[in-house]
Amino acid sequence: MTQGWWAWLKPLSPAVLCLFFSAVQPWGWRAGIVLVSLGILAMLIGVRRLYEREQARFRIREAETSLGLLERKRHDWMNHVQVIMGYLSMKQIDRIRPYLEQLVKQAQRERRLSQVKHPPLAVALVSLPHRFPEWDWEVEIGEGFQSIPSLEAERICRMVEEAAEEMGRIVPPEDRTTVRFRFDKREDGVIFSVHVSRARKVLAKGDWDRLKKRTESWQGKFQVSDGGFMAEIPLEGGRSPGNRLLSWGR
Structure with a gap:
């Protein structure tokens, strides 16, 4: 849990430090303005880095989901091929055409969707x-x-x-x-x-x-x-x- 919070706070830590020192620094208001400006700039950079990191994670999750669906699709079609090969090996040619027609109907439904x-x-x-x-x-x-x-x-x-x-x-x-x-x-x-x-x-x-x-x-x-x-x-x-x-x- 601590590592999770640190992963979020780390990109923002420079901004937090700048804002903290702007409040406790002994050099006057001009130094405070400089530190606050640096803190705001660091905050913007940190937020951008967080956004880019989350976008990268989202793309990875999307890719993993797509790969999983493609793997499932490949597995399904291999099962269909095995069924057809089984009909051929048992010389049940008459059962192949209805099976293929069923697959065609399924493909047509997916096309409509x-x-x-x-x-x-x-x-x-x-x-x-x-x-x-x-x-x-x-x-x-x-x-x-x-x-x-x-x-x-x-x-x-x-x-x-x-x-x-x-x-x-x-x-x-x-x-x-x-x-x-x-x-x-x-x-x-x-x-x-x-x-x-x-x-x-x-x-x-x-x-x-x-x-x-x-x-x-x-x-x-x-x-x-x-x-x-x-x-x-x-x-x-x-x-x-x-x-x-x-x-x-x-």
């Missing part, structure tokens, strides 16, 4: 299956969603990240479970639907409670339905309470 005009939201949607591989993800968007305004896109991006984070905390069942996110743009707003297959069997009471609290933090209404759950979120900071932004269901 990448066309969302708000890059952070597009990245969040495309990377969901790779960041949370313990679930089988189906992410779809309706017509017109790509051109959603930036302010709404940023809000939806935060909701997607928080919803995915909650799913990441849930212990996945032994059987593969599908989580489906779908976005539809309507005249009165955007509907964000989340479907969890076999939700009653997959989600424990603690999971329901966390999802309920998360929904309430979005100023939304949480309702448990048969086999699933639903949350209604108002658009534009609550100015349109009749609009549904987020709808969870089975």
Whole structure:
């Protein structure tokens, strides 16, 4: 902890020393002005160094995240190649075409997601299956969603990240479970639907409670339905309470 504080204070230490000596120096006000000026200059330089250091750390974290996603993507495609090679070795040629068609549909969905005009939201949607591989993800968007305004896109991006984070905390069942996110743009707003297959069997009471609290933090209404759950979120900071932004269901 001490080293952490020192790492932050070290670039600012010259400024702190100059300001300290300006207060205790015995040479008069002229020397004080010089020391204060040097302290302000040192403060600006120190803040710039802190900013550059944090920017470098941010770039490293972004690069590590990108490398992790690329590694996951490579791993997924190697699995697909192994499946196809297995069909070839067992002379089950008739099963290759449906498998390739499934991969083509997946690539088409990812292409549509990448066309969302708000890059952070597009990245969040495309990377969901790779960041949370313990679930089988189906992410779809309706017509017109790509051109959603930036302010709404940023809000939806935060909701997607928080919803995915909650799913990441849930212990996945032994059987593969599908989580489906779908976005539809309507005249009165955007509907964000989340479907969890076999939700009653997959989600424990603690999971329901966390999802309920998360929904309430979005100023939304949480309702448990048969086999699933639903949350209604108002658009534009609550100015349109009749609009549904987020709808969870089975």
